[in-house]
Amino acid sequence: MKIIADANMPFAEELFQQFGDVHKLDGRSMTADDVKDADILLVRSVTTVNSSLLAANSKLKFVGTATIGTDHIDQDFLKSKNIEFSNAPGCNAIAVGEYAFTTMLELAHKYGEVLKDKTVGIVGAGNTGSALEKCLKAYGVNTLLCDPIKAEQGEPRKFVSLEAVIEGADVISLHVPLTKEGEHKTFHLLDEAKLKQLKHNAWLLNCCRGEVIDNQALTRVKKYREDIKLVLDVWEGEPYPIEALIPTVDFATPHIAGYSVEGKARGTFMLYEKVCQLLSKPVKTSISQLLPEFFISKVQLDANLTQLDLLRLMRLVYDISDDDRSFRQLDFSNKEFDVMRKAHKHRRECSALTISSVEESQNWLFELGFSREQA
Ligand SMILES: NC(=O)c1ccc[n+]([C@@H]2O[C@H](COP(=O)([O-])OP(=O)(O)OC[C@H]3O[C@@H](n4cnc5c(N)ncnc54)[C@H](O)[C@@H]3O)[C@@H](O)[C@H]2O)c1
Ligand SMILES: O=C(O)[C@H](O)[C@H](O)COP(=O)(O)O
Secondary structure, three states, rough: EEEEOOOOOOOHHHHHHOOEEEEEEEOOOOOOOOOOOOOEEEOOOOOOOOOOOOOOOOOOOOOOOOOOOOEEEEEEHHHHHHOOEOOOEEEEEEHHHHHHHHHHHHHHHHHHHHHOHEEEEOOOHHHHHHHHHHHHHHHHEEEEEOHHHHOOOOOOOOOHHHHHHHHHHHHHEEEOOOOOOOOOOOOOEEHHHHHHHHHOOOOOOOEHHEEEEEEHHHHHHOOOOOOOOEEOOOOOOOOOOOOOEEEEEEEEOOOOOOHHHHHHHHHHHHHHHHHHHHHHOOOOOOHHOOOOOOOOOEOOOOOOOOOHHHHHHHHHHHHHHHHHHHOOOOHHHHOOOHHHHHHHOOOOHHHOOOEEEEOHHHHHHHHHHHHOOHH
């Protein structure tokens, strides 16, 4: 059995070599010829899987994307060819939630503000939006949730409109899929008109898909709205962001909000489980067996945490300034956006860090995601 996997997919060999030969290829440049004799195709968000890519393949049984997003997959085409498909819903939700939360602490620190005084609007209350909501709730930050689809489905959480978020939130974090059709389409959800309406001093974070914000409009609006603070992990037109936009962004990264070791492992593992099911094979390993030890075994806390102390603790698991600095030095015309992603040393999630000596009043740290020392 021939298995073709994106070269940027950790743990693919470990998990899939029991089914056949694993060939790793660059995801963005994969061609129809490359995949013509694959039985299993494992991709990430940079490979468009459609009739052109699969034109020369008549034996493919399974396509898996080790990502949450599916906007790069023509699922109707796969169905028409009876090719099984799976993505990895929720695999990197914790990573994205923690990325957004720690970046809010960074912004608060940079501008001398208090995160707990802010209201955070979360647009898209699925896996990643809810992971962020969990961190914010644990820390005691007020949130507004906007998700008209979940609201229509009768979910018990309270939802508000996008307009109410724009009007009422000091911070807006985007967590929607990229959709181009339908009543709730998200392509350019934040267009020029909406960007102009952002509150004075608003913080805007995008860690879902670049095209959810009209990046040309954002570049124009930022020229006269310096008060808006931006965190962009995703960019319209990746891997070629609008370069004039970058200096106006407070924290800029190359689509790595979901890049935790745990998130990557979960993504590949979920596809492995799916293939086991498809081939009626037993699941022989577990995610925890794939994860390396964290370099700090535990942290002992001796006092109540200030906002800056919490930021310092979060920086032990992920210090965004390293990625931000590297991003600003990239030569985008030379495809270095992808080079940086590929070379990224995946960070850990808060759960990798065990905290000891915690008073009861600090139990919120475990709700946020850190691990508790076992008695
Ligand atoms: N930057 C990264 O590394 C990274 C990592 C993971 C996911 N993503 C992106 O983030 C997206 C969201 O991920 P998720 O796991 O939260 O997905 P999800 O499907 O669990 O949640 C998305 C939510 O958005 C809601 N939604 C859809 N249209 C909406 C609209 N117009 N307004 C408000 N809400 C709307 C849906 O109802 C759903 O609840 C993914 O589709 C992917 O594109 C990016
Ligand atoms: O949709 C997702 O899961 C994320 O955008 C994912 O982190 C993208 O990473 P990639 O697949 O491009 O490595």
